[in-house]
Amino acid sequence: MQAKNPTPIALAAALLLAVAGAPVVRAGDPGLLRPTVQYTNPSGISATGVKLVPPTITIEASASDPDAPGSVPARYRYLVKEAIDAQGQPIRTPTEYQLHHQEVLALDDPGWTAWQDYPHPYNRVEIPLVGLTDGAYYLVSLQILDFDGLSNDPWLYQDSALHLKVIDGFFRPLVVLSEPFLGTSSATETVTIEIAGGQPLNFSWTASADLYGADIASMRHGWDLVDPDDPGDPGWAVPPGLAAVNGYAAERIFQEGIHTFTVRVVDTAGAVTLTRRTLRVVPYVDPAFQFDLLVLDQVVDENVQTWPDRNGVPRDDESFRNSFWQFLDAVAGGAVGFDWNRDWRDHADLVEFSDVVAYKAVLCYARFHDTSQRLFTDPLAGLRPVNDQDRFLWLSSYQARGGNVMLVGDRSLDSFHEGKPNYMIPFVYDTAEETYVVNGQPYVVGFGSVQLPDGSTVLRGPRQYAYATAGIAALDWTAPATKFIYGRPTPARFDRTADCVGLKGLVLDGVFAANHLVGGAIPDTIWTDPEIDWRDADAAAGDSLSLASGFFPFRDDEFIDANISSRPTPIVAQDCLDGPGGLCVEPMFRGVSRFDYVREIKRAGGDADWPQSEYAAVELESVCGPLALTAYEGEPDRSARTNGQVYGFLSYKSVADKPSGKADVYWGFDPYRFDHESARQAVRWALDYFGLQIGQ
DSSP states (O other): OEEOOOOHHHHHHHHHHHHHTOOOOOTTOTTOOOOEEEEEESSOOOTTSOEEEOSSEEEEEEEEOTTSTTEEOSEEEEEEEEOBOTTSOBOOSHHHHHHHGGGTOOTTOTTSOOOEEOOTTTOOEEEEEOSOOTTOEEEEEEEEEOTTSOBOOTTOBTTTEEEEEEOTTSOOOEEEEEETTTEEEOOSOOOOEEEETTOEEOOEEEEEOGGGTOOEEEEEEEESOSOTTOTTOTTBOSOSBOSGGGSBOOOEEOSSEEEEEEEEEEETTOOEEEEEEEEEEEOOOOGGGOEEEEEEEEOOOOOOOOSBOTTSOBOSSHHHHHHHHGGGSGGGTSBTTOOHHHHEEOTTSOOOHHHHTTEEEEEEEEOOOSSOOHHHHOTTTOOSOBTTBOOOOHHHHHHHHTOEEEEESTTTGGGGSOOOTTEEESEESSOOOOEEEETTEEEEOSOOEEEOTTSOEEESGGGSHHHHTSOOSEEEESSOSSEEETTOSSBHHHHSOHHHHSEEEEEEOHHHHHHTTOTTSSOSEEEBOTTTSHHHHHHHHTTOOOSOOSOOOOOOOEEESOOOSOOOSOOOOOBOTTSGGGBSEEEEEEEEEHHHHHHHHHHHTTOTTTTTTTOOHHHHHHHHOTTSEEEETTEEEEEETTTTOEEEEEEOTTOTTOTTOOOEEEESSOGGGBOHHHHHHHHHHHHHHHTOOBOO
């Protein structure tokens, strides 16, 4: 706002006229416009009636001069009067104001403040009202004088003249309380909220008295107060005030019990708002009282008719997959104490911390689905981020102190990620990168950062389940249809095709087998199931195996901590004191790609020069994609880049306080699509490793 150059003679004359009550119009300038007033506090002023206010309030207004846009007026003054007419009756309505305001308001009233210079460039007039009488009516008139010597009309109802009624105790500060995983609400009380033992709590809040024109005087907070009106209650965390520490609470973690968090906010009129959140902490269960095994089905059967067998029957179907897993039932000689009807949950069932904590181990077979994996998508208990807002990973709390998890399936770890159409791979978690632009199109290459309640900023990537709990540094998929290889504008399934890089077999890591004395408990190599992957089995038997089959649909198996792209971001394996070699991840299964499987079949048949004996370089790239192959035995394009990668591993990230003292198990493939007996042997070994009693 700019101030106009004053005209001293005109302004002085105008001041005298204004005080005398005469019209303020300069001769010779009939077209000049009066200044205008706008009240900004309290809000919601209406000409339809009186405005309710607390006993203490600061009225705020701004003014403008229509004759000089962008400028401010010269002077102002104000008058505050109790709204009582000549008969001693209160002025309560707009009609009564029009009839009687001249009995209360006058330009020569001695109650007017002295003329003051209009605040420049601040452009805000403040009228402090303190200790107004409860239930009384008041009139506040604001008179403005511009540099042309013109005054506003100071009697315009709810314009320059405010009509107020004082109500003590009616107004209270509005408090908006937030917690990253519990949400945001302005409710002063809510129903008791169930949280997991070990769940971190980080409350923050804002408070406002703007609605009724007051200011916030102080805020304070505490846990488990005896009397929130007692300033000396030992539960208070900080003294009352308006410092930064009065707007958020230090992180707290409870293992059990019922706990109440309280925020106490006081405004300048003395009105108080108490906001509370009562939490019931679900405790960990003593292992002596836990059931043995909970099995969670998080693979959604969409009836998509995939994986047809020789008879055309689709095998990617829950009727077949669940039948595979029923070997776990105790009556079938599986896990002792496991009852399929009691201890198995479907993907549509609600599963919470209170469910899993009752078990020593959880086995979950999963595959990412946008909407129907309730374990991940439930509005209250889901584990997947929503709109880049992370959810509380209560499964991580369970793994820290409650029991073991075995997570298996193609895109099983991907189930913990928000579904987006433009991810670039590999995912690298410990990086500040967020987007990468190719041909003007942005792609997601990282998880960015998040601001904590205390104002600090941290990376989101290390807070993701795959990093924070599974203990990996990077995640990739063989030939995904909806993800893009780093720096490439075409979907990954074209840059490396499933026919070449898809997962055909599993090789038990030799170091792992020696460390755990596996012996013959798990086969050294496990191939795909011949009823599901029957085409290759039949073609190999008939000496007609072809690389370009077009019938190998397995493209979403997950491998970890490797960069087979050109992404320059370093991938640094996580350190864990409890892990072999001081690392969090211990490889268990390495993959055999379909390309390498075909190569060995061809070699066994006497073709040592394959694939060059069958394909020209251009043809090979057409079949496999430009980013599928790498050198082998010193020869280019003799192996798939996905071959030998880690598809199954043990994670020691959460071993320290786990009752069993054992690592968690992660397989980025669906055991059901591999040779059933061999896959079941591997599952039995893992559950036995957890300490469960396994039948034969």
